[in-house]
Amino acid sequence: MAAIAAGALALPAGAHAGLLDYVGQCVPFARAASGIQIFGDAWTWWSQAAGRYVRAHTPRVGSVIVFARTARLPLGHVAVISRVVEKRVVMLTHANWSRQNGERGHTEQDVTLFDVSPANDWSQVKVWYLGVEGLGGSVYPVEGFIYPGAAKAAPGLSGKNPDDIAALIDAYAR
Incomplete structure (x- = not known):
């Protein structure tokens, strides 16, 4: 077993079913899914990574995106990039993003994330939300x-047949 901190996510080696069955907070999930060993609230990950991990403003598969702390996200949010579809x-x-069966905490795989920043620098994004079956209306600031x-990302970050076309439609057609 690849056990993370006590009470956190534990994934069997080589099995990604546990990754997608996880229910809980975004931080233990992102830590287990990415292999990045940072602890604490999501909004603190950016500063904690300084000098320990490379930080940048370009998404790569397996990287963790750090959402800034806001009134709407007082603890921030972290997620793992599973697929790059195109530049934005x-x-x-x-x-722990969309509600599923009325509750938070569930894992979602291959969710569309759209860069809406004026400078095309991934500093502001919109996220696909199950409740509206499309990109939500909120714009979230991103640290990077x-x-x-x-570190090795957990297998199963991306599905076998992710729908790139649907992601592009979500981003550009709505």
């Missing part, structure tokens, strides 16, 4: 991306 559209896999370095 990626997919992410994360926990933390690259895992030698």
